[in-house]
Amino acid sequence: MDTPPTKKTLQIAIVGGGITGIMLAIGLTRRGVRCTIYEQAAQFGELGAGVSISRNAVRAMGLIDRSVLGAFNIVATRNKWESKKSVWFDFMDGTSQEPAARLKPLFAMVDPGVGQNAVHRARFLDELVRLLPRDVAQFNKKLDHILDDRIGSGKMLMKFKDGSVAEADAIIGCDGIKSRTRSILVGEDHPAATAMYTHKYAYRGLIPMQQAIQVLGEERAVNSHMWLGPNRHVLTFPVDHGKTLNMVAFATNDREDWPSSSKLTLPTTKAEALDDFREFGQNVKNIIQLAPDKMDRWAIFDLGNHPLSAYHKGRICLAGDAAHATSPHHGAGAGFCIEDAAFLARLIADPQVQEPAHLEVVFSAYDAHRRERTQWLVRSSRRAGNLYEWLAQGVGSNFKSMEKELAERLGYIWSYDIDNALREATKDLHRRLNVPGLPRLDSQVMPFVTNDENGVEMA
Amino acid sequence: MDTPPTKKTLQIAIVGGGITGIMLAIGLTRRGVRCTIYEQAAQFGELGAGVSISRNAVRAMGLIDRSVLGAFNIVATRNKWESKKSVWFDFMDGTSQEPAARLKPLFAMVDPGVGQNAVHRARFLDELVRLLPRDVAQFNKKLDHILDDRIGSGKMLMKFKDGSVAEADAIIGCDGIKSRTRSILVGEDHPAATAMYTHKYAYRGLIPMQQAIQVLGEERAVNSHMWLGPNRHVLTFPVDHGKTLNMVAFATNDREDWPSSSKLTLPTTKAEALDDFREFGQNVKNIIQLAPDKMDRWAIFDLGNHPLSAYHKGRICLAGDAAHATSPHHGAGAGFCIEDAAFLARLIADPQVQEPAHLEVVFSAYDAHRRERTQWLVRSSRRAGNLYEWLAQGVGSNFKSMEKELAERLGYIWSYDIDNALREATKDLHRRLNVPGLPRLDSQVMPFVTNDENGVEMA
Structure with a gap:
């Protein structure tokens, strides 16, 4: 131009x-x-x-x-279901052992006409x-x-x-x-x-949507959900025009400092993530199980x-x-x-x-x-x-x-x-x-x- | 020592x-x-x-x-009346034309056993x-x-x-x-x-207590009061072990900046103060009237x-x-x-x-x-x-x-x-x-x- x-x-x-x-x-x-x-x-x-x-x-x-x-508009991915286009997140009890497809949301946050828009940076x-x-x-x-x-x-x-x-x-x-x-x-x-460490960090993983649907059922996989629990919470939402599920699993650790002063992201493994979420229900464990063996742990810093x-x-x-x-x-x-x-x-x-x-x-x-x-x-x-x-x-x-x-x-x-x-x-x-x-x-x-x-x- | x-x-x-x-x-x-x-x-x-x-x-x-x-304890001045020892301020309607001695407080703020303690800096x-x-x-x-x-x-x-x-x-x-x-x-x-101007300033004056009692009556003069009104409020409280009434008359001016960049206090006159409080009731005017002809105007700055x-x-x-x-x-x-x-x-x-x-x-x-x-x-x-x-x-x-x-x-x-x-x-x-x-x-x-x-x- x-x-x-x-x-x-x-x-x-x-x-x-x-x-x-x-x-x-x-x-x-x-x-x-x-x-x-x-x-x-x-x-x-x-x-x-x-x-x-x-x-x-x-x-x-x-x-x-x-x-x-x-x-x-070229890059945004929204919730797939028409009925979910206005939903920002459905909030789920991440500790429940009820299978995802049958589990009802605790509540939803709704932004009419906008809902969730995930964009790949x-x-x-x-x-x-x-x-x-x-x-x-x-x-x-x-x-x-x-x-x-x-x-x-x-x-x-x-x-x-x-x-x-x-x-x-x-x-x-x-x-x-x-x-x-x-x-x-x-x-x-x-x-x-x-910026300083907020004493929260997150595991991140991208999961092929077809696999995600198999463990979560279609409704929970192709639309955005937040899985809540004590000291932990997990976000799952569609990216890449619905071909991929993005999982971000947050945890709080008030006792330890972030081990690096220069790197906000450190390598970790799926085994560590699974261990970190051992108190959660099977739904969350099933999602993490689908992530690659090698994962990243991302420290949440802010200026607060x-x-x-x-x-x-x-x-x-x-x-x-x-x-x-x-x-x-x-x-x-x-x-x-x-x-x-x-x-x-x-x-x-x-x-x-x-x-x-x-x-x-x-x-x-x-x-x-x-x-x-x-x-x-x-x-x-x-x-x-x-x-x-x-x-x-x-x-x-x-x-x-x-x-x-x-x-x-x-x-x-x-x-x-x-x-x-x-x-x-x-x-x-x-x-x-x-x-x-x-x-x-x-x-x-x-x-x-x-x-x-x-x-x-x-x- | x-x-x-x-x-x-x-x-x-x-x-x-x-x-x-x-x-x-x-x-x-x-x-x-x-x-x-x-x-x-x-x-x-x-x-x-x-x-x-x-x-x-x-x-x-x-x-x-x-x-x-x-x-x-050597320098503190408290409210004179025993019944007012726990009162921080009695709050009065400063616009009322009811004489001070008969006017009832709107409400009081009370700190049991402490009340108001004025100290000369x-x-x-x-x-x-x-x-x-x-x-x-x-x-x-x-x-x-x-x-x-x-x-x-x-x-x-x-x-x-x-x-x-x-x-x-x-x-x-x-x-x-x-x-x-x-x-x-x-x-x-x-x-x-x-620090920056908060767009409030105050007139300050010290008044012999005997004169204050004549215009306010004893109860209002020897104990701390705040006189409220639109865009203005006035504090009166005993100092110097009750021998003097301290008056601080605040006003808000959102339109003008403080005229000096270096001095927080500028000289003014009682006539200006009286004009500034012309919308107030007679009680407040009577108090200001007792102040010396030459007064100070003090700009309220803060770090907010x-x-x-x-x-x-x-x-x-x-x-x-x-x-x-x-x-x-x-x-x-x-x-x-x-x-x-x-x-x-x-x-x-x-x-x-x-x-x-x-x-x-x-x-x-x-x-x-x-x-x-x-x-x-x-x-x-x-x-x-x-x-x-x-x-x-x-x-x-x-x-x-x-x-x-x-x-x-x-x-x-x-x-x-x-x-x-x-x-x-x-x-x-x-x-x-x-x-x-x-x-x-x-x-x-x-x-x-x-x-x-x-x-x-x-x-």
């Missing part, structure tokens, strides 16, 4: 070519804003099999560009990359440090590990859970520089212990996992990354944003309107993980309470009115831009929701 | 000789830990007339040292200073920057504005709302470096917009207002500073803390056990300010709801079991100290309350 005519002279650097960075680049280029993606790898690529896309994420994609929805990324101008990305660019050349060129300078230097009017770190931009922003020895006090500092900004890496228990991590990208693209492209100094104002408005929701997700997702595993205080294995609380939390995630949020943020951006002399960017009125606290949140 | 025998070779630097710093120094010296206070002024001194001390603060003082309770500080060894403080030491001399002396170095340098094994910033230690820790251009993601970084730590400056609407700011001091004194003095590297572990345990409560206060205090002014979403001028919510929030503040919290933190400290090689200080299990979220907190 061609680059649309450039309306601004502003130049944005995007650090990291994952889903957040590519979404942001699409949003910016489609609006005529110049940007470059600096990706540390030799080519675009994403790790991790499945990503869940919910209603709020679909809306955010539409705001980035209609073409993104097209890419999404790498394939989704491939489709998204097609929407980008060819020259937008530079590879083998591992960020080393950042300099604010305020009195020289007036630009932000990035030094990369290969010794090269690039400049931009602002830098947006979309470099994921291990973000170098974040550690530069807060300082390397700061507790918020690194030390939430960032701001997503920006001067003309450096963080988006997606770099800002708010979350555990996956709400299936909302990628969706919130996409919301961030939609926000930043729209605010940067705003006609009143014309000078480099305005980008700092954009970032402070973005921070004021996005930080609360995204940091809430990190906390709420931890809570959800504990709900599934009967560990949540005040709920335990009371499934009525569990259903009620999950519905409330998922409702807050899914029903996000991003159009209205963007209208509010844009209004706020204009107010901030029109303060004479821009004396203290952040002392402007925060949106009511951040200035106040609704409801008693007791510790 | 004499310095008790030193049990450790550790040397702690305390930046700032306000209530937090002095409390901490008392707690440390009484436990044989060497420390030095670096105070920017030429002598000890505190601004602001009144400070409120509630049950949790009294308990924390006792943990620092019994002698602190003695100092407190400067006088309290004078009493506390007597409890310190003479040589513990150095004056005219305005912190400029900090160096971690890891490969040299192994010490932390402080450079002061006067060019002098001091060293310590760790630095604790108790330097208040405008903390230089905080801006060093997060970086000067970081949004969390500076950008809560710190950690209270420490390496061997630098923040305590009190430097870490969590709050608006005064819960009357709990000073109390939380004292809790911090009690925590740090006890954890640093722990027998297992022997080497400089252990202090970093102390700070991470302190952060894990204190940050949640103290940042909650900042949010909840904003909410309280809005409750008093009929601005709180879902409550407005529904006094039944207001009473219920305030009771719940104040209960959480007052009922803090600091003994138990310290036991938990000490257990956690020992666990963190005994991790082989101390690989990643912060990845240890956080207390359940921080790892999880209790109750749905919707934005």
Whole structure:
């Protein structure tokens, strides 16, 4: 595709070519804003099999560009049965010995018209990359440090590990859970520089759907299910347009630390997984039995212990996992990354944003309107993980309470009115831009929701 | 007094000789830990007339040292009437035209056996200073920057504005709302470096009690009252052992920024205050009328917009207002500073803390056990300010709801079991100290309350 005519002279650097960075680049280029993606790898690529896309994420994609929805529709796998198209997950008692085909769900979470949308990260990324101008990305660019050349060129300078230097009017770190931009922003020895172990990990395995149907029956195999139990829970859902069942088996271990400080994924075996789930019912054991002998164990890290006090500092900004890496228990991590990208693209492209100094104002408005929701997700997702595993205080294995609380939390995630949020943020951006002399960017009125606290949140 | 025998070779630097710093120094010296206070002024001194001390603060003082309770009892002023000794505030309709003597309270907040304790900051500080060894403080030491001399002396170095340098094994910033230690820790251009305007300000005035009794009647004058109204609220309470009435008249202005970027207090007149409260009833106007013609207007700033993601970084730590400056609407700011001091004194003095590297572990345990409560206060205090002014979403001028919510929030503040919290933190400290090689200080299990979220907190 061609680059649309450039309306601004502003130049944005995007650090990291994952889903957040590519979404942001699409949003910016489609609006005529110049940007470059600096990706540390030799080519675009994403790790991790499945990503869940919910209603709020679909809306955010539409705001980035209609073409993104097209890419999404090519790769999304939904529940196979028509009657299950609106179901996010059916929740099952994973400890029951009743055969899966006869076992009734405890409850279901339903998102009308959307339900479960599993997307293969790498394939989704491939489709998204097609929407980008060819020259937008530079590879083998591992960020080393950042300099604010305020009195020289007036630009932000990035030094990369290969010794090269690039400049931009602002830098947006979309470099994921291990973000170098974040550690530069807060300082390397700061507790918020690194994500931390949540004391949950997961075994992951892909299973041919025909085999899965044999042990679970068709209804349970071709539609998404969550199998609950004490200290453990297992997700099964169709991927690859229904040809494969994706199994993710989570476990909590509060006693031990994750054995590696650099690797989030370590090799393990099916035998270990089976032993870990020995207290579960036969259905879950049957599913694990179908996984390959060699499996991966994936540590769940997040930024919940030390939430960032701001997503920006001067003309450096963080988006997606770099800002708010979350555990996956709400299936909302990628969706919130996409919301961030939609926000930043729209605010940067705003006609009143014309000078480099305005980008700092954009970032402070973005921070004021996005930080609360995204940091809430990190906390709420931890809570959800504990709900599934009967560990949540005040709920335990009371499934009525569990259903009620999950519905409330998922409702807050899914029903996000991003159009209205963007209208509010844009209004706020204009107010901030029109303060004479821009004396203290952040002392402007925060949106009511951040200035106040609704409801008693007791510790 | 004499310095008790030193049990450790550790040397702690305390930046700032306000209530937090002095409390901490008392707690440390009484436990044989060497420390030095670096105070920017030429002598000890505190601004602001009144400070409120509630049950949790009294308990924390006792943990620092019994002698602190003695100092407190010398300077505390309580409600005069025996029947009001347990009352924190009687809440009045400030818009009513009914004369104060006949007007009945809307409701009361009661803390049995404690009630309202007003303390004059400067006088309290004078009493506390007597409890310190003479040589513990150095004056005219305005912190400029900090160096971690890891490969040299192994010490932390402080450079002061006067060019002098001091060293310590760790630095604790108790330097208040405008903390230089905080801006060093997060970086000067970081949004969390500076406190921000909450869009509330207050007129303050001291009124001879005899005059106050003439306009309010004895019951309303010699005991603490809060006068509520739309967008405004007024506190009246006895200070100086009942000889003086302290009036603090708060107002909300969401439209304008605070006119000064450096001064939190600006001169104003009684005429302006009267005009600001023109919508209120005669009782409030009568009180303001008794204030001197020249008054101060005090801007309420806090750290609520950008809560710190950690209270420490390496061997630098923040305590009190430097870490969590709050608006005064819960009357709990000073109390939380004292809790911090009690925590740090006890954890640093722990027998297992022997080497400089252990202090970093102390700070991470302190952060894990204190940050949640103290940042909650900042949010909840904003909410309280809005409750008093009929601005709180879902409550407005529904006094039944207001009473219920305030009771719940104040209960959480007052009922803090600091003994138990310290036991938990000490257990956690020992666990963190005994991790082989101390690989990643912060990845240890956080207390359940921080790892999880209790109750749905919707934005």
